Amino acid sequence: MLNPQLAPDGRPFNIVTLKNISGTTATLMDWGATWLSLQLPLQDAKPRELLLGCQHPADYLIQRAYLGATLGRYANRIANATIEIDGKPHLLTANQRGNQLHGGPEGFDKRRWQILSHSAQQVSFQLVSADGDQGFPGELTAQVDYALTEDNRLEIRYQASVDKLCPVNLSNHAYFNLDGEGTDARQQTLQLFADQFLPVDSDGIPQDRLVDVANSGMDFRIAKTVAKDFLQDSYQQRVKGYDHAYLLRHSCHHAANPAAHLWSADGRVKMSVFTSAPALQLYSGNFLSGAINRAGGQYPNYSGIALESQFLPDSPNHANWPQRSCWIKPGQIYHSSTAYQFFSL
Numbered sequence: 001m002l003n004p005q006l007a008p009d010g011r012p013f014n015i016v017t018l019k020n021i022s023g024t025t026a027t028l029m030d031w032g033a034t035w036l037s038l039q040l041p042l043q044d045a046k047p048r049e050l051l052l053g054c055q056h057p058a059d060y061l062i063q064r065a066y067l068g069a070t071l072g073r074y075a076n077r078i079a080n081a082t083i084e085i086d087g088k089p090h091l092l093t094a095n096q097r098g099n100q101l102h103g104g105p106e107g108f109d110k111r112r113w114q115i116l117s118h119s120a121q122q123v124s125f126q127l128v129s130a131d132g133d134q135g136f137p138g139e140l141t142a143q144v145d146y147a148l149t150e151d152n153r154l155e156i157r158y159q160a161s162v163d164k165l166c167p168v169n170l171s172n173h174a175y176f177n178l179d180g181e182g183t184d185a186r187q188q189t190l191q192l193f194a195d196q197f198l199p200v201d202s203d204g205i206p207q208d209r210l211v212d213v214a215n216s217g218m219d220f221r222i223a224k225t226v227a228k229d230f231l232q233d234s235y236q237q238r239v240k241g242y243d244h245a246y247l248l249r250h251s252c253h254h255a256a257n258p259a260a261h262l263w264s265a266d267g268r269v270k271m272s273v274f275t276s277a278p279a280l281q282l283y284s285g286n287f288l289s290g291a292i293n294r295a296g297g298q299y300p301n302y303s304g305i306a307l308e309s310q311f312l313p314d315s316p317n318h319a320n321w322p323q324r325s326c327w328i329k330p331g332q333i334y335h336s337s338t339a340y341q342f343f344s345l
Helices: 057-061
Strands: 015-019 025-029 034-041 047-049 082-085 088-091 114-119 122-129 140-148 153-162 189-192 194-197 243-248 260-263 269-275 279-283 305-310 334-344
Touching (some): 269 305
Antiparallel strands (some): 034 047, 114 122, 140 153, 194 243, 243 279, 260 269
16 A cells, blocks of 8 residues: 555655745645646635645545646647657557557656756756657656746746657646536636637547537637536537647737636636647546545546647647647757636636
């Protein structure tokens, strides 16, 4: 039985809490470079927890929902766990029905990251991934920087370098419930600044072409509750809800304009998402059941909403998609940034 105070490498988990002048706190852990908590003080009320999370650090080792974890080398799915290099198939390590999900069975969420620096409102983590790790070519060095600003933005900056050609797609898998735990996250209101999405099969593997959101339940261009059109089309029915990548408008890519807004059902909290990534994966927590919650019980399905900034899934096998390349060469630096900004209304 695992010691609840120790990680699999036999050392304690290192927990870091960032705090700004208004009392907002963000808590992070070096195991998986995981975002554990975001507590926002409400007007005339106590702070509200806006992220799903476990009771103890060791609980994160036995849940399968990737709660708050940093994902890599490649977030989301790669079909048949195969990429092509120099015209030849290159096998990766599969971990979901013959495909690779979120970097493989021992992805970056299951690693000890080194804390490079830490201050009251910033922490930086680094991880070195060896050549052949989960089947990926070359040694990769990744860094994730978290910063909590005075205007309640949790800024996440990713960078990576490689010594062999390799696809890179880093992201965070936080689940948001702006009403707090114990509520149905589908009652939150969502707006996405995206005109197209990728349909997927029942394994979450995307089809080859993007589809317009217009005239479908996949359309969030005008704000609506996640519940409004839930399971009303075959796109959702295949995966028991929303689990789809949305290609963001070009105006979003420099992180100057929002990619999404999310509002609590009680109207007291708003979150805005800014990202340089080309896509957001909307996941309605369709398979959350069994993940350990903060009280030591279990979350039911649909307890939280994930908005993961990333390349489109299976991008290494789809050079035709309208986004920049996910392949990084030696001498290049992978950069991506995402900010989640929280407002007490």
